[in-house]
Amino acid sequence: xFSNPQLIQFPQHxxxxxxxxxxxxxxxxxxxxxxxxxxxxxxxxxxYYINSDLWxxxxxxxxxxxxxxIITSLFYNVLNVRxxxxxxxxxxxxxxxxxxxxxxxxxxxxxxxHIEIHRGPLERKLGLASLKLYSAGGMSADLQLTGxxxxxxxxxRQFVQNYGIxxxxxQAINHD
Amino acid sequence: xxxxxxxxxxxxxxxxxxxPWALVYFVVHFSVRFVKDGLLNLLPMLVVFVTxxxxxxxxxxxxxxxxxxxxxxxxxxxxxxxxYSISDDNEILLNKGVLQKERLTLKFSRVQNVNIATPFxxxxxxxxxxxxxxxxxxxxxxxxxGVTNEYAQAxxxxxxxxxxxxxxxTSDISDDTNDDDYDEKSLLxxxxxxxxxxxxxxxAILAFAAAAPFINATINFLEKQLIANxxxxxxxxxxxxxxxxxxxxxxxxxxxxxxAILLSVAMALARFYNFEVYFKDAKFKRISGLLxxxxxxxxxxKVQSIVIKQNIMSRLLKRYTLQCLQASSGGWGxxxxxxxxxxxxxxVLTKPQVNSxxxxxxxxxxxxxxxxxxxxxxxxxxxxxxxAALPSVVIFGLCIALELTTLISVGGVIVxxxxxxxxxxxxxxxxxxxxxxxxxxxxKGMIGVQxxxxxxxxxxxxxxxxTYFMRKSSLSSVHIQLASGFAFMPYIKTPDxxxxxxxxxxxxxxxxxxxx
Numbered sequence: 001x002f003s004n005p006q007l008i009q010f011p012q013h014x015x016x017x018x019x020x021x022x023x024x025x026x027x028x029x030x031x032x033x034x035x036x037x038x039x040x041x042x043x044x045x046x047x048y049y050i051n052s053d054l055w056x057x058x059x060x061x062x063x064x065x066x067x068x069x070i071i072t073s074l075f076y077n078v079l080n081v082r083x084x085x086x087x088x089x090x091x092x093x094x095x096x097x098x099x100x101x102x103x104x105x106x107x108x109x110x111x112x113x114h115i116e117i118h119r120g121p122l123e124r125k126l127g128l129a130s131l132k133l134y135s136a137g138g139m140s141a142d143l144q145l146t147g148x149x150x151x152x153x154x155x156x157r158q159f160v161q162n163y164g165i166x167x168x169x170x171q172a173i174n175h176d
Numbered sequence: 177x178x179x180x181x182x183x184x185x186x187x188x189x190x191x192x193x194x195x196p197w198a199l200v201y202f203v204v205h206f207s208v209r210f211v212k213d214g215l216l217n218l219l220p221m222l223v224v225f226v227t228x229x230x231x232x233x234x235x236x237x238x239x240x241x242x243x244x245x246x247x248x249x250x251x252x253x254x255x256x257x258x259x260y261s262i263s264d265d266n267e268i269l270l271n272k273g274v275l276q277k278e279r280l281t282l283k284f285s286r287v288q289n290v291n292i293a294t295p296f297x298x299x300x301x302x303x304x305x306x307x308x309x310x311x312x313x314x315x316x317x318x319x320x321x322g323v324t325n326e327y328a329q330a331x332x333x334x335x336x337x338x339x340x341x342x343x344x345x346t347s348d349i350s351d352d353t354n355d356d357d358y359d360e361k362s363l364l365x366x367x368x369x370x371x372x373x374x375x376x377x378x379x380a381i382l383a384f385a386a387a388a389p390f391i392n393a394t395i396n397f398l399e400k401q402l403i404a405n406x407x408x409x410x411x412x413x414x415x416x417x418x419x420x421x422x423x424x425x426x427x428x429x430x431x432x433x434x435x436a437i438l439l440s441v442a443m444a445l446a447r448f449y450n451f452e453v454y455f456k457d458a459k460f461k462r463i464s465g466l467l468x469x470x471x472x473x474x475x476x477x478k479v480q481s482i483v484i485k486q487n488i489m490s491r492l493l494k495r496y497t498l499q500c501l502q503a504s505s506g507g508w509g510x511x512x513x514x515x516x517x518x519x520x521x522x523x524v525l526t527k528p529q530v531n532s533x534x535x536x537x538x539x540x541x542x543x544x545x546x547x548x549x550x551x552x553x554x555x556x557x558x559x560x561x562x563x564a565a566l567p568s569v570v571i572f573g574l575c576i577a578l579e580l581t582t583l584i585s586v587g588g589v590i591v592x593x594x595x596x597x598x599x600x601x602x603x604x605x606x607x608x609x610x611x612x613x614x615x616x617x618x619x620k621g622m623i624g625v626q627x628x629x630x631x632x633x634x635x636x637x638x639x640x641x642x643t644y645f646m647r648k649s650s651l652s653s654v655h656i657q658l659a660s661g662f663a664f665m666p667y668i669k670t671p672d673x674x675x676x677x678x679x680x681x682x683x684x685x686x687x688x689x690x691x692x
Contacts, residue, residue, distance in 0.1 A: 011681040014674045091685040100643060106677065107637040108684045111691070136503050136692070137636035137657040
């Protein structure tokens with residue numbers, strides 16, 4: 001399943017081949033944003049009824065800004081999902097994300113303290129899940145993998161849990 | 177209480193009680209917790225009390241009496257239910273709680289430190305608090321209050337002997353300690369120096385922050401009671417009619433400032449009074465404290481990183497603070513660890529003292545001799561644009577709008593550029609190998625300076641961060657997460673950043689030593 005045995009001698013993270021997110025990850029992100037815009041549109045509608053005079057003044061601006069904002073965020077989401085990637089290697093997990101600030105995070109499996117799988121209503125509907133991996137450092141999860149299929153998440157969790165039990169750590173040391 | 181440690185040899189634990197004097201500890205402990213946590217929760221009720229209740233004095237006394245009786249009763253019940261046992265499975269079992277009964281099990285292997293604290297109320301009866309710090313968790317701290325010093329020392333010895341046996345069984349690397357480790361090194365800091373730490377630290381600010389919910393009431397009180405009186409004094413005694421109000425406010429500000437300094441000095445003395453630190457067999461032992469003599473023992477292996485820092489005030493006083501940080505749950509957890517005195521702080525060290533402590537732990541470390549690799553100049557240009565030029569343009573615009581002299585913006589650009597340049601020059605990193613161990617030192621600072629030293633295998637995760645323009649210039653920033661804080665080095669050449677991350681990962685993934 002996880003074919004990435006390139007690290008044994010020296011874990012060259014710049015050579016990692018990242019796997020893209022699940023097919024429905026983009027749909028999930030777009031729907032999440034929509035869930036944010038719907039209440040916003042509701043608030044604007046209520047504003048129209050409460051103060052129609054001020055609405056009249058702001059209407060031309062809102063009619064321009066709101067669609068621009070929505071279209072920009074839709075394109076941003078496409079870019080964001082396409083630029084994300086996950087790689088599970090023999091001894092660590094790597095995540096690449098970010099549009100403006102591109103960040104590559106590598107979490108050694110030997111440092112994972114605990115793992116959580118999260119599934120919101122939308123994720124359940126789309127067959128997706130999020131995986132959070134915690135180490136002893138930082139305030140929140142060191143690695144948060146979103147937009148993966150539930151099966152994939154469970155496989156990664158199993159792989160991480162088995163790490164060290166099946167002697168993979170010892171194998172690495174023998175290769176030094 | 178004797179110094180014998182009773183362990184149970186079968187499935188039934190032999191429960192032991194602590195000394196009746198421990199009741200004093202519980203009363204003090206729950207009073208402090210009530211003030212720290214309870215009062216904030218009772219703030220809405222306090223507001224209703226102040227604004228709505230008429231006979232405040234009477235009802236206030238009733239409420240205080242109820243609170244005191246409740247605290248004493250709760251402490252008594254807590255003491256009666258408080259039992260502990262040392263099992264032959266090498267674990268500490270603790271039964272505690274009043275309404276919610278708790279059974280806590282702490283394995284010896286998870287104990288990070290055994291600290292011995294002597295509060296002032298235990299000094300006449302020669303008792304101490306024995307504090308067991310669990311690895312990586314401040315919530316899992318176990319305290320046995322009111323035990324004899326001999327018993328606490330015996331407990332500490334038993335736990336460390338067990339842990340040493342465990343380490344020998346699991347690792348052969350820890351055997352390479354130098355012979356000179358067996359010489360005890362010590363450092364004593366005079367109370368006069370500790371007072372200087374009060375000037376350097378921000379302890380008073382923390383105290384003021386804690387009093388923030390009462391700030392409005394305090395200002396009202398000061399306005400009514402102090403400023404009015406001061407104003408009257410300036411008018412009557414000194415004949416200052418027009419400027420009396422301004423003088424009164426200025427006097428109040430000076431008084432508050434002096435109070436803050438005094439408070440800070442007092443808090444520093446309370447924490448570090450008669451400071452002694454010893455280093456032997458790769459273990460630190462620190463004894464300090466005025467009201468509570470706190471004895472902290474920390475194994476060098478447990479130290480996640482060492483931070484040597486000098487802020488503006490300490491730069492003026494030519495002093496440094498050295499912190500040995502242990503694993504914490506990070507962020508808020510790290511603060512809690514500091515509060516729980518799990519961090520070993522060596523305050524107000526002179527440069528020779530810093531060098532001498534570094535000789536104990538990292539003989540190779542000399543901040544002046546290390547050749548640091550700095551950040552790329554692109555960082556300077558970016559920060560000058562964002563943090564000097566841009567704000568100065570805004571200031572210039574405001575000067576025009578408010579019809580002020582535009583020289584202010586010139587001053588702004590000079591000061592901000594100076595600070596940005598100092599900050600840029602402060603960044604640096606240095607990789608070091610010593611006896612087969614690999615260390616990273618990260619330097620940063622604007623007016624002061626901070627060095628973070630850690631062994632690479634202790635890292636928890638690593639990140640590289642870059643923007644489009646950084647990638648075009650082949651630059652990256654490196655962030656290494658530790659179990660106590662993080663190390664960040666911005667804007668270095670991508671090949672160097674990649675090497676730093678890959679080498680860190682290599683150390684983490686190939687080293688068999690326990691990082692915790």
